[in-house]
Amino acid sequence: MNRAGRLLVGGVGAVGAAGAFALVALPNALGDAAAALVAFAGNDYLLAAGVASVALLIVVAALALRGADGVTRTTPPEPETVQNAAHPGVEFDRAVEDGSWNSVGRDGDQETVRERVREAAVRSVMHREGVARERAAARVDAGDWTDDDVAAAFLSEDERTSLTARLLGPLSGPGFRRGAKRAADEVCRVEGVADERADVENGPRAATDGGRR
Amino acid sequence: MTTVRRTRRWRGVVAVALFAAAVGLLAKDPVVLLLGAVGAGYAAYPWLTSPPTVDLDLTRTVDPHDAEAGTDVDVTVRVRNTGSSTLTDLRVVDGVPPMLTVSGGTPRHAAFLRPGATTEFSYAVRAEHGRHQFDPATAIARDAAGAHEVETTVQTDTAIECAATVPEVPLRQQTMRAGGSVVTDEGGAGTEFHQTREYRSGDPLSRIDWRRRAKTGELTTIEFREERLASVVLCLDARPSAYRATDEDEPHAVACGREGMAQVLTALADTRNPVGVAAVGRQPCWLPPRTGSDHLAEARRRMGSHPAFSTVPPAPDADWGADGQLEQLRRRLDPGTQVVLFSPLADEAVTAFALELERGGTAVTVVSPDPTTTATRGGRLATVERDDRIRRLRSAEVRVVDWDPAEPLGPELVRAREGFA
Numbered sequence: 331m332n333r334a335g336r337l338l339v340g341g342v343g344a345v346g347a348a349g350a351f352a353l354v355a356l357p358n359a360l361g362d363a364a365a366a367l368v369a370f371a372g373n374d375y376l377l378a379a380g381v382a383s384v385a386l387l388i389v390v391a392a393l394a395l396r397g398a399d400g401v402t403r404t405t406p407p408e409p410e411t412v413q414n415a416a417h418p419g420v421e422f423d424r425a426v427e428d429g430s431w432n433s434v435g436r437d438g439d440q441e442t443v444r445e446r447v448r449e450a451a452v453r454s455v456m457h458r459e460g461v462a463r464e465r466a467a468a469r470v471d472a473g474d475w476t477d478d479d480v481a482a483a484f485l486s487e488d489e490r491t492s493l494t495a496r497l498l499g500p501l502s503g504p505g506f507r508r509g510a511k512r513a514a515d516e517v518c519r520v521e522g523v524a525d526e527r528a529d530v531e532n533g534p535r536a537a538t539d540g541g542r543r
Numbered sequence: 544m545t546t547v548r549r550t551r552r553w554r555g556v557v558a559v560a561l562f563a564a565a566v567g568l569l570a571k572d573p574v575v576l577l578l579g580a581v582g583a584g585y586a587a588y589p590w591l592t593s594p595p596t597v598d599l600d601l602t603r604t605v606d607p608h609d610a611e612a613g614t615d616v617d618v619t620v621r622v623r624n625t626g627s628s629t630l631t632d633l634r635v636v637d638g639v640p641p642m643l644t645v646s647g648g649t650p651r652h653a654a655f656l657r658p659g660a661t662t663e664f665s666y667a668v669r670a671e672h673g674r675h676q677f678d679p680a681t682a683i684a685r686d687a688a689g690a691h692e693v694e695t696t697v698q699t700d701t702a703i704e705c706a707a708t709v710p711e712v713p714l715r716q717q718t719m720r721a722g723g724s725v726v727t728d729e730g731g732a733g734t735e736f737h738q739t740r741e742y743r744s745g746d747p748l749s750r751i752d753w754r755r756r757a758k759t760g761e762l763t764t765i766e767f768r769e770e771r772l773a774s775v776v777l778c779l780d781a782r783p784s785a786y787r788a789t790d791e792d793e794p795h796a797v798a799c800g801r802e803g804m805a806q807v808l809t810a811l812a813d814t815r816n817p818v819g820v821a822a823v824g825r826q827p828c829w830l831p832p833r834t835g836s837d838h839l840a841e842a843r844r845r846m847g848s849h850p851a852f853s854t855v856p857p858a859p860d861a862d863w864g865a866d867g868q869l870e871q872l873r874r875r876l877d878p879g880t881q882v883v884l885f886s887p888l889a890d891e892a893v894t895a896f897a898l899e900l901e902r903g904g905t906a907v908t909v910v911s912p913d914p915t916t917t918a919t920r921g922g923r924l925a926t927v928e929r930d931d932r933i934r935r936l937r938s939a940e941v942r943v944v945d946w947d948p949a950e951p952l953g954p955e956l957v958r959a960r961e962g963f964a
Contacts, residue, residue: 375571378568378569378571379568379569381565381568382564382565382566382568382569383565385561385562385564385565386561386562386565388558388561389558389559389561389562389565391558392554392555392557392558393555393558395554399551401550401551401552401554402548402549402550402551403550403692404546404548404683404692404694406634406636406651406681406683407636407638407681407855409636409637409638409639409645409650409678410639410644410645410649410650411644411645411792412641412642412643412644412788412792412793412794412795412798413641413794413795413798413854413855413856414788414791414856415786415787415788415791415795415796415856415914416786416787416788417787417788417789417790417914417915417916417918417919417921417922417925418787418887418889418914418915418916418921418922418925418926418929419915419916419919419920419921419922419923419924419925419926420787420921421921422920422921422924422925423919423920423921423922424921426920426921427919427920427921446924447924450924450927450928450931453931454927454931457931457934511920514920514921514923514924515920517924517927518920518923518924518926518927521927521930523917523923523926523927523930524917524923525917525918525923
């Protein structure tokens with residue numbers, strides 16, 4: 331309950347209490363108001379029962395509020411272990427690795443993921459081939475930066491702006507995820523960054539064969 | 544920072560009192576009705592107490608002070624009530640350095656403290672490489688009724704040093720006119736040989752090459768590389784994108800960067816170079832370069848307690864607008880000041896900041912704790928991106944120390960100076 335609500339309830343209570351005291355201390359001051367009240371209710375038990383019912387309603391409301399909000403206390407820090415933080419690239423993993431149908435359902439999310447992988451691919455071409463950004467971007471658009479057709483199509487600007495892609499884009503979550511994964515894998519492969527789990531599975535030879543770790 | 548709050552612990556007592564009164568009325572039972580008065584007493588109780596005044600003095604001792612990595616360090620904390628209030632319910636959680644884990648005992652303690660009384664508790668942490676400064680301890684005091692709670696922090700400057708010596712900070716050759724410790728490419732007074740040149744009138748006799756004079760009769764003067772002071776700003780990248788870790792058992796890059804910064808600050812304090820500290824993150828922090836023990840203490844105090852240096856990762860939706868702080872920091876840097884930036888290089892904004900500084904004539908060294916992982920596809924993509932940022936920075940003459948936080952920082956800095964890192 332907010333401050334205004336508390337003040338209102340408190341005010342009503344204070345007025346009621348003052349009236350009750352007045353009735354007890356000065357029975358003649360208010361004339362036969364008490365008798366009139368009892369007469370209105372029917373008898374004195376019904377009057378008391380009415381007051382008790384209102385009190386019970388307040389009890390239920392107060393207990394419900396406490397159950398909802400609980401006690402306001404600070405949560406002490408937990409210094410026993412190092413503080414957890416996400417790994418770099420967690421945004422990509424959440425968007426692409428999540429199996430739910432709408433994890434990259436919005437156009438904006440898809441575009442962010444695609445732009446990120448495309449930028450990495452363009453910079454990779456610039457680095458490996460020593461060409462300017464425009465030339466590297468043209469190679470990525472043309473799709474001849476990789477032998478992987480799925481990865482090439484995913485990052486191609488021509489492919490993205492085709493009518494079919496624009497019509498089916500919002501509905502093609504699984505296809506989008508597949509393209510993003512293949513393109514990211516291809517960028518990592520050409521840059522020599524290997525999956526450490528694959529290294530473990532394939533033995534030490536794989537780890538030194540172009541792998542970073 | 545001190546926060547006082549009402550706990551609402553007694554909320555509902557009025558309702559219980561009303562319930563008793565209501566039942567008493569309905570049952571026409573005066574004894575049950577009287578129970579309502581007891582409830583009313585409990586409802587009034589929290590109003591009779593007030594929030595305690597919390598004034599604490601904390602001392603912390605560590606043993607051994609310079610432990611080896613992997614060994615346990617015993618930490619003993621003494622808390623003294625220097626205020627005039629009796630603290631009926633005091634709870635203290637010590638600020639364990641963010642890169643260390645507790646290996647024995649607990650850094651939590653509860654006590655009843657009269658004015659002037661002292662309480663003590665101990666625990667152990669597992670040492671790791673680096674200089675690990677303790678965070679402020681958190682103290683929570685509640686009044687006798689538990690209706691009010693006072694939360695505050697108590698700071699004392701304590702650190703665990705484990706192979707933390709940084710033999711030499713590889714400062715760039717951007718210097719002030721005054722003589723110092725940074726070897727420049729200009730000839731003059733110094734200790735490292737630079738070149739010989741034809742004698743000029745006024746050259747000191749001690750710098751004449753007397754051997755050549757004896758052999759050839761030629762009068763030449765030896766020049767040494769001039770050594771000058773450098774004005775340095777140590778800057779921590781603590782924006783949301785920098786709170787990244789290899790996995791959940793490893794400390795994140797902001798914690799690593801802060802510990803590395805503490806080591807470099809200590810190493811530079813042994814020279815006469817003016818040093819400042821800055822951070823971008825929850826709030827901007829700026830302490831301009833100066834020298835002296837008071838300045839060093841202030842720098843350490845800020846690194847220990849300023850919100851910008853907090854190692855608590857932000858909420859997922861945190862948006863501090865910290866990129867504007869980078870521009871603010873750039874405007875604050877005086878010409879001739881060089882920057883040592885501690886950043887995992889997790890995004891383009893900080894990379895662009897370093898490149899812009901370097902292009903503008905401010906020498907930049909990036910000490911980059913590596914938080915990348917190849918265990919996930921996104922992690923591998925982030926690794927490729929970070930490698931590219933390092934490559935671009937190095938091609939723009941920015942010195943980059945690619946630091947694996949599992950290794951001591953000192954040797955990495957030496958390798959960077961020698962051009963291998």
